[in-house]
Amino acid sequence: MSRLLKGRVVRLDAKVCHVDTGDGVHLAAPRGALFEQLDTQMKNPVAVGDWVLLDMEGDPVSLVEVLERQNYLGRTASSHDPREQVLVANVDQLLVIASLAKPRFSSVRTDRILAACAWHQIPAALVLNKTDLAKGDVAAEIRATYEQVPVEVLETCATLEGGIDEIRERLRGKVTVMYGASGVGKSTLLNALQPDLDLRVRKISKYWNAGKHTTTFSRMIDLDFDAQVIDTPGIRVFRIHRVHHSELKGLFNEFARYEDGCRFPNCVHDHEPDCAVVAALESGEIPPTRYASYLELLLEAVPDVPFDDEVVGGEEG
Numbered sequence: 001m002s003r004l005l006k007g008r009v010v011r012l013d014a015k016v017c018h019v020d021t022g023d024g025v026h027l028a029a030p031r032g033a034l035f036e037q038l039d040t041q042m043k044n045p046v047a048v049g050d051w052v053l054l055d056m057e058g059d060p061v062s063l064v065e066v067l068e069r070q071n072y073l074g075r076t077a078s079s080h081d082p083r084e085q086v087l088v089a090n091v092d093q094l095l096v097i098a099s100l101a102k103p104r105f106s107s108v109r110t111d112r113i114l115a116a117c118a119w120h121q122i123p124a125a126l127v128l129n130k131t132d133l134a135k136g137d138v139a140a141e142i143r144a145t146y147e148q149v150p151v152e153v154l155e156t157c158a159t160l161e162g163g164i165d166e167i168r169e170r171l172r173g174k175v176t177v178m179y180g181a182s183g184v185g186k187s188t189l190l191n192a193l194q195p196d197l198d199l200r201v202r203k204i205s206k207y208w209n210a211g212k213h214t215t216t217f218s219r220m221i222d223l224d225f226d227a228q229v230i231d232t233p234g235i236r237v238f239r240i241h242r243v244h245h246s247e248l249k250g251l252f253n254e255f256a257r258y259e260d261g262c263r264f265p266n267c268v269h270d271h272e273p274d275c276a277v278v279a280a281l282e283s284g285e286i287p288p289t290r291y292a293s294y295l296e297l298l299l300e301a302v303p304d305v306p307f308d309d310e311v312v313g314g315e316e317g
């Protein structure tokens with residue numbers, strides 16, 4: 001006999017899952033069979049946000065089943081590991097936290113995660129933090145680029161608590177992934193949203209890219225205004241897992257309004273003649289940063305099978 005309890009994974013360490021069952025957080029080891037059931041394409045059987053069943057009789061308590069996901073966010077595990085890594089599951093939205101300076105805004109980093117959210121159908125918005133350090137009209141330019149996608153853009157100054165109320169309203173009643181490079185101010189922002197949270201904030205360092213992460217694992221945090229956030233460690237490169245060329249262009253939403261003007265219906269807006277997207281780039285309607293990100297992702301995407309080579313069912317000859 002076993003006693004099964006349903007709960008939600010709120011944190012993952014190397015070997016142990018922290019599962020909230022409503023009456024407390026239990027430490028559980030995923031049962032070996034969960035790994036056997038994985039196809040060779042998938043790296044991890046369970047992620048933060050998963051609803052799971054725990055067998056409470058064992059010692060240690062074991063995680064015996066991962067319940068069906070409403071959605072998830074995954075990426076290619078690393079440049080050496082082609083399997084898909086599920087980062088979070090069952091989320092309502094994702095906030096891309098970026099800073100306007102220190103570290104400076106990265107278009108390609110932003111565009112990678114926005115495309116991944118479009119791929120996994122997770123609503124996303126962009127938060128531009130460190131408005132106090134911004135030079136000139138850099139924020140306005142970024143806003144113009146993303147509002148035509150469209151992606152909603154919010155501005156904050158986490159250290160002076162600017163723009164915090166808008167973020168709080170956006171989070172209320174939802175499970176939200178806070179995604180952003182190390183050092184952009186995610187922990188500072190969370191501390192400003194709920195001052196008693198007291199998350200560790202990284203010491204100022206001029207070596208933004210070499211600094212150590214203070215958050216080394218994903219965890220779900222319950223905030224006291226009916227919001228749950230998932231703090232993700234600074235992910236260096238987000239590679240969308242096995243997206244085809246023909247699918248990638250659909251993830252850059254603002255390209256779509258030009259597409260009807262391309263000479264070829266299967267145009268990937270790269271090398272083809274009479275491409276309306278390239279024409280829109282040249283006339284300044286599509287920002288060069290977005291097109292550059294698209295080309296970078298295109299290099300990693302999977303080519304479509306040419307129609308002639310497709311294996312067609314039925315009798316032949």
Ligand SMILES: Nc1nc2c(ncn2[C@@H]2O[C@H](COP(=O)(O)OP(=O)(O)O)[C@@H](O)[C@H]2O)c(=O)[nH]1
Nearest residue numbers: 130157158159182183184185186187188201202
């Ligand atoms: N000037 C300024 N500094 C900030 C702001 N938000 C965060 N910081 C600083 O940026 C550094 C990194 O912040 P932290 O919250 O640890 O970033 P995380 O790695 O994304 O969690 C810390 O020194 C913060 O004090 C801001 O709005 N303005």
Ligand SMILES: [Mg+2]
Nearest residue numbers: 186187214215
């Ligand atoms: Mg942090």
Ligand SMILES: [Zn+2]
Nearest residue numbers: 262267269275
């Ligand atoms: Zn085209």
